[in-house]
Amino acid sequence: MQVPFLDLKRQYLRIQSEIDEAIRRVVASQFFILGPELTAFEEALAGFLGIKYAVGVASGTDALILALRALDIGPGDEVITTPFTFVATTLAITEVGATPVFVDIDPDTYQIDVNLIADKITSKTKAILPVHLYGAPSEIEKLAALAAKHNLFLVEDACQAHGAKVNNQMVGTFGQIGVFSFYPGKNLGAYGDGGALVTNDEKLRQKILYLRNYGQKQKYYHDESGRNSRLAEIQAAVLRVKLIHLLDWNQARARAVKIYQKKIVDLKMQKIPAGHESCYHLLVVESGRRNELQKYLSNNGVQTLIHYPVPVHLQKCFKGLNYSQGSFPVAERIASSVLSLPLFAELTDEEIEYVGDQINIFFKQ
Ligand SMILES: *Cc1c(COP(=O)(O)O)cnc(C)c1O
Numbered sequence: 001m002q003v004p005f006l007d008l009k010r011q012y013l014r015i016q017s018e019i020d021e022a023i024r025r026v027v028a029s030q031f032f033i034l035g036p037e038l039t040a041f042e043e044a045l046a047g048f049l050g051i052k053y054a055v056g057v058a059s060g061t062d063a064l065i066l067a068l069r070a071l072d073i074g075p076g077d078e079v080i081t082t083p084f085t086f087v088a089t090t091l092a093i094t095e096v097g098a099t100p101v102f103v104d105i106d107p108d109t110y111q112i113d114v115n116l117i118a119d120k121i122t123s124k125t126k127a128i129l130p131v132h133l134y135g136a137p138s139e140i141e142k143l144a145a146l147a148a149k150h151n152l153f154l155v156e157d158a159c160q161a162h163g164a165k166v167n168n169q170m171v172g173t174f175g176q177i178g179v180f181s182f183y184p185g186k187n188l189g190a191y192g193d194g195g196a197l198v199t200n201d202e203k204l205r206q207k208i209l210y211l212r213n214y215g216q217k218q219k220y221y222h223d224e225s226g227r228n229s230r231l232a233e234i235q236a237a238v239l240r241v242k243l244i245h246l247l248d249w250n251q252a253r254a255r256a257v258k259i260y261q262k263k264i265v266d267l268k269m270q271k272i273p274a275g276h277e278s279c280y281h282l283l284v285v286e287s288g289r290r291n292e293l294q295k296y297l298s299n300n301g302v303q304t305l306i307h308y309p310v311p312v313h314l315q316k317c318f319k320g321l322n323y324s325q326g327s328f329p330v331a332e333r334i335a336s337s338v339l340s341l342p343l344f345a346e347l348t349d350e351e352i353e354y355v356g357d358q359i360n361i362f363f364k365q
Helices: 008-029 036-049 060-070 088-095 140-149 202-211 233-263 290-299 316-321 329-335 349-364
Strands: 053-057 078-081 099-102 125-129 153-157 177-181 195-199 216-218 283-286 338-341
Touching: 008 036, 008 233, 036 053, 036 195, 036 233, 053 060, 053 202, 060 088, 060 153, 060 177, 060 195, 060 202, 078 088, 088 099, 099 316, 125 140, 140 153, 195 202, 233 283, 233 349, 290 338, 290 349
Parallel strands: 078 099, 078 125, 125 153, 153 177
Antiparallel strands: 053 195, 177 195, 283 338
């Protein structure tokens, strides 16, 4: 049997008529940028999350950059974040000229370790930027309390966490700004790049609206130097269709994870604390024999990926930050032992059972 890591064609085939209609509607209108689809999607996304405002932009990376810019974070400022994430979280910090200050992760949840943050706060610290990793919430209530206590901004990288909740509140809505990505492989994915910022603050929303549109409040008058970063009408139309299905898809992912958990005997998986609801963007298992396991699964038709093989502080592009091997031992150990299994809403029970069987056979050898 061949089991793909992700097969977006299966999703498309199930919603093809809705998607085709949405795309045709935009093409027929010949209105491509900052039109009615985007407004409708922004309202729908804000409603889904239970927040006042959403602003669509060109990508999750842009959303992170615009979030930091909207909060006036730049050169001389420090932003506390995790070394165990997709590189874009850190790229956004360096892109605005601020300095990322890493804090090691919890060995069970893989999220930023809240207990280690206070020691890293200095007079230059402006914000905490946690990531809800693999679709599971970080300790966002504790992070919000810590940020408030030290008068810091809290910006949530919820790029993997569409629909994840803590005590029934959607992640992305705990800080001043929450950031989402609609990269095609995310739980809510566009048909190209896309992203959004969400906030309850009207002033921040206004500022983000200018920043995403060349910094213009009035056409051809530019008070701030913004960028060109809009979520295209076609993408917004696709996302409007998909948002309606998101909760069902997240439920199907959760169900798949349950089947995996039942099937796979004693393999460590990401811990989800009580009160936390993951949207199961990725299903990650941990093993000291990770590379061997990946090879075995590949030889038996199962496609897997590693999120992420190199922690951010050891990436060559950040060698100027002067971190080295041993700086964040937990992140480094986890990076060398995690493996992401196939997980998407349309995965069949047979496929999951097969992957589980292969893993069990590997560990019995
Ligand atoms: C996907 C992702 C991003 C970047 O989003 P893009 O839309 O690809 O720019 C940022 N942070 C995390 C944690 C992500 O998973």
